[in-house]
Amino acid sequence: MSTSISNIPVFDPSKPPAALSSNGTSAKDLSQNFLRMLTVQLQNQDPLNPMDNAAMTAQLAALNQVDGINKLNTSVTSLVAQMQSANFMNLASSVGKTALSSGTKAYYTGSPISMAAKLDTSVSSLKAVIRDSNGQIVSKFDFGAATAGVTDFIWDGADDAGQQVAQGFYTLELTATDAQGKVSYPDSYVGAMVASIGQEGSDLRVGLSDGRNILSTDILKWLAI
Numbered sequence: 001m002s003t004s005i006s007n008i009p010v011f012d013p014s015k016p017p018a019a020l021s022s023n024g025t026s027a028k029d030l031s032q033n034f035l036r037m038l039t040v041q042l043q044n045q046d047p048l049n050p051m052d053n054a055a056m057t058a059q060l061a062a063l064n065q066v067d068g069i070n071k072l073n074t075s076v077t078s079l080v081a082q083m084q085s086a087n088f089m090n091l092a093s094s095v096g097k098t099a100l101s102s103g104t105k106a107y108y109t110g111s112p113i114s115m116a117a118k119l120d121t122s123v124s125s126l127k128a129v130i131r132d133s134n135g136q137i138v139s140k141f142d143f144g145a146a147t148a149g150v151t152d153f154i155w156d157g158a159d160d161a162g163q164q165v166a167q168g169f170y171t172l173e174l175t176a177t178d179a180q181g182k183v184s185y186p187d188s189y190v191g192a193m194v195a196s197i198g199q200e201g202s203d204l205r206v207g208l209s210d211g212r213n214i215l216s217t218d219i220l221k222w223l224a225i
Contacts, residue, residue, distance in 0.1 A: 091204055091216055092197045098223040099206060103190040106130075106170050107210035108157050114191030114223050115172055117143075117151045123176040126186070130155060131171045138165055146176070150189075150220070169210075189220050 098114065106113050117126060128141040138159040143151060157164050174186045196207035204216040 094194050097194055098191045099194050099219045100189050100191045100221045101214050101219045104172050104188050106190045109167055112154050112156045114154055116189040117174045118187040119148050122147045124179050125177040127175045129173040191223055
């Protein structure tokens, strides 16, 4: 396939700039069109039945109101974009810190893992069980009675015999029993180090070291460990 060199456009500084196209829907275009129509209407009005001043004033006021709303929308959009950018930069400083977020899977690397149970009401018994990838119980916790709210605890990676488990994924299971003997399953939270921060549209995404990719709003709390 060949292209003639004569078909290649050449910039000529002596030529006037090309006129910008417009679809006539911007506030500026609408304002100019309205003024043109108003001028023509005034020039061709019936002398015996002139245009009502109140109607003309109302039309101008409506046009100014629409123009003001368009400018306000532009300002709000710009403000929201600036706030999102600021939030992104602030959240970027959390890389390397530990975030506690909703989940049941914990990746043990040899360091203690922060965990938590969130209760809607007080219970007479709260228990936690940690299972390995084969479903076998490696560690059990019995917290006794617990009040409504978040109950924090740390798993040091040891089984019930006090031996350190192998690195890998483990599952957290929570069970609560109230004074009437009713069993419930509280929301569980697992801590993991923040590995990355990303942005998808207006959402801020947090990549965790255990492979989870969550929204920043899903983080329950930040931890020092």
